[in-house]
Amino acid sequence: MAPPSLRVLALLAPLALLAGCPSPSPRTQSPDGLTCGQRLVGGSWRFTGFQPDQPLNPQDAASLERLHGSLRLSFDGQNAVTTGPGLQHVGPYRVESDDGVSCRVVAPDDTGVVSETFIRFLGSPHRIEVIDRRSSIPGRSTMERGAPGT
DSSP: OOOOOHHHHHHHGGGGGOSOOOOSSOOOOOTTSOOHHHHHOSSEEEEEEEEESSOOOHHHHHHHHHHTTTOEEEEOSSEEEEEETTEEEEEEOEEEEEOSSEEEEEEEOTTSOEEEEEEEEOSSTTEEEEEESSSSSOEEEEEEEOOTTO
16 A cells, blocks of 8 residues: 555644643533543544545545544644554644633644644544644544544
């Protein structure tokens, strides 16, 4: 299997922002008493889909299809770790807003440019939507929490 294209990697880089999400600023809590950032920690998240803001070219669409279910995101409390076919990315983050069910996560890339991603839980502590409007392929990704140990 060929590695994902650079455009697809650029799309997936914002997913690497979702790590642990602790922050010193005050947070509103969800009904379960946890912040969005706290709810993201624990286990891994599996990429389950992407809805682009604009139609994808066939090459990018095929690359994304190959990553469906195989791209994983996990948290170590300070960095996000994203792994998948031809991809391994570790990067720091911070949460700047959190209402218990959604949060804004910002993180510098390797060159120091700051990225911004919005995350919201989709009616379950095991399903999230990642909204990125600033990448080279803006759109909405969905992820599901994997079983423990995955």
